[in-house]
Amino acid sequence: EPEVTQTPSHQVTQMGQEVILRCVPISNHLYFYWYRQILGQKVEFLVSFYNNEISEKSEIFDDQFSVERPDGSNFTLKIRSTKLEDSAMYFCASSEWAEAFFGQGTRLTVV
Amino acid sequence: QQQVKQSPQSLIVQKGGISIINCAYENTAFDYFPWYQQFPGKGPALLIAIRPDVSEKKEGRFTISFNKSAKQFSLHIMDSQPGDSATYFCAASMIKAAGNKLTFGGGTRVLVKP
Numbered sequence: 001e002p003e004v005t006q007t008p009s010h011q012v013t014q015m016g017q018e019v020i021l022r023c024v025p026i027s028n029h030l031y032f033y034w035y036r037q038i039l040g041q042k043v044e045f046l047v048s049f050y051n052n053e054i055s056e057k058s059e060i061f062d063d064q065f066s067v068e069r070p071d072g073s074n075f076t077l078k079i080r081s082t083k084l085e086d087s088a089m090y091f092c093a094s095s096e097w098a099e100a101f102f103g104q105g106t107r108l109t110v111v
Numbered sequence: 112q113q114q115v116k117q118s119p120q121s122l123i124v125q126k127g128g129i130s131i132i133n134c135a136y137e138n139t140a141f142d143y144f145p146w147y148q149q150f151p152g153k154g155p156a157l158l159i160a161i162r163p164d165v166s167e168k169k170e171g172r173f174t175i176s177f178n179k180s181a182k183q184f185s186l187h188i189m190d191s192q193p194g195d196s197a198t199y200f201c202a203a204s205m206i207k208a209a210g211n212k213l214t215f216g217g218g219t220r221v222l223v224k225p
Contacts (some may be wrong), residue, residue, distance in 0.1 A: 004154075031149050031210045042217045043147075043155060043200060048210035055209035091154050098143050100152035100213060 002026045004103035006092050012109045013082050019107045023092030032075045032093045033093040033100060034067065036060070043091065049055045049075065113138055115203050117216030124215065125224050130188040132219045134201035137182065141203040143211065146186045149198045158199075159186075175189075191223045 005024045013019050027034050032044040047057040049067055066078045075094075079086055089105040116135045124130045134144075145160035161168045161184065163176045168175045171193040172189040188195055 031209070035213075043202075043213075043215040045212050045214065048212055056212050064205075083173050083194055095211060098204075098211050099145070100158065100211060101157060102147075104152075104154045110131075 002072055004092055004094055004101055006090075006103035007108050008106060009104065010109070011109045012111060015058065015084060015110055016081050019079050019082055019108065020066045021079075021092075021108070023077075023088050023094075023103055024073055025092065025094030026096075026101060027102075029074070029094035029096050031055075031095045031097075031100075032067075033095075034077045035091045035093060036088040036103075037091065038088045046077075046090075048087075079108075082108075084110050086110050113214050115214050115216040117199060117201050118221060119219060121220040121222070123222045123224060124191045126193060128189050128191050128223075130186075130195070130221050130223070132186045132199055132201070132205075132214050132221075133183065134180075135183045136203045136214075138203070138205075139182065141214075143204045143206050143213050144175070144177065144184050145202050145204075145213070146173075147200045147202065147215075149200065155200060166189060167212065188221070191221075193225050194210065194221045195222045196221060 001034045007022045032049040037043045047061045048055045051057045091105045092103045093100040146158045147155035148158045159170045161211045172182045177184045198218045202213040204213045
């Protein structure tokens with residue numbers, strides 16, 4: 001069964017450093033998303049990406065964040081200068097239309 | 112107006128019992144209502160979803176009931192099993208040509224006792 005894969009599963013970084021979280025969406029999907037989940041809290045939308053551009057973003061997704069689809073298979077989330085409060089699980093998701101399928105997540109720990 | 116409120120926060124049910132989780136939304140433009148199941152350390156997995164033109168949808172032991180006038184929807188897990196122990200999230204969205212941003216509820220931690 002096709003699935004969304006994310007790497008790495010866990011990333012530890014120092015405050016102020018740049019991190020790139022990587023995702024391989026399901027191959028025939030057209031819509032790509034990043035969500036995050038702070039420990040014990042609900043899942044929050046960050047950004048959606050369609051037709052090679054950002055289609056919607058939340059207020060969390062400020063200038064420190066960027067997304068890219070550098071080739072036909074990968075979808076990345078970059079955080080330029082990490083803050084302690086960026087520590088969370090980051091989930092990539094993809095959909096063909098309405099049904100979104102999530103990856104296993106990357107746990108980002110900023111120290 | 113974008114919020115989705117979910118209750119209860121946690122739920123303990125005996126094996127074979129019924130788990131009921133409720134969600135309420137405010138935005139009448141929402142037109143897609145999925146439920147996700149999440150095990151510790153894993154990503155949310157799509158369980159079942161409903162559109163507002165239907166009042167009930169059943170898939171196996173899982174049923175969504177939808178009340179458009181009350182702006183509420185609920186998940187019923189029949190014959191609950193220990194393997195159903197997980198956190199369940201409701202969500203809502205407006206499906207658009209440019210994408211389907213999900214607004215999640217706060218989650219319900221379900222524990223099924225053997």
